[in-house]
Amino acid sequence: MRLHVADEITPIWRMTEEALGELGVPPPFWAFAWAGGQAVARYILDHPQTVAGKRVLDVATGGGIVAIAAAKAGGTVTANDIDLFCEAAVALNAEANGVAVEFLAGDLLNDPPPAADVIVVGDLAYEKPMAARIRAWLAAAHAAGSTVLIGDPHRTYFTTEGLLKLAEYGVPTTRELEDFAIKRTGVWTFAD
DSSP states (O other): OOOOOOSOHHHHHHHHHHHHTOSSOOOOGGGSOOHHHHHHHHHHHHOGGGTTTSEEEEETOTTOHHHHHHHHTTOEEEEEESOTHHHHHHHHHHHHTTOOOEEEESOGGGSOOOOOSEEEEESOOSSHHHHHHHHHHHHHHHHTTOEEEEEESOOTTOOOTTEEEEEEEEEEOOTTTOSSSEEEEEEEEEOO
16 A cells, blocks of 8 residues: 655644744644554455455545455545645545545544444544544434444543454554554454
């Protein structure tokens, strides 16, 4: 898989602020392949039957690593994010991999989960309020019949209660963002 990613956070962050003409914009999360996303992407590529021929929704897609893996594995994929820079990042990365990925902008967590066969998410337990919010939304998606895949490198607010670990990988990360060069990262789904 080919991805356009940043090597350092500060220069790309400054460029983002300059492009918008304002200071204090959120970090460019879309410019990196986060550990949780890398793990879910690896899992999907190792188990293409998980998404092949299915409607896949990648929530908080960032640069689109999971969405692209799902498309490469035969899924019909929609990538979602609140950061509009993600749309350009996903388009560039999808083109680099010869796949099609739709993009849906906005915060989907304010509404019931949309119809999807598979919903994927990585690295969203970085803050307590977000961890609780995404967990409740994913539980509702699971209850509505979606298969849910969650990638997480043992973030502080990630809870495994009610989840089944499908795989664990040693994921290379950048020391710009993480405390280790290799993060042990799990892929989880709801147990029932």
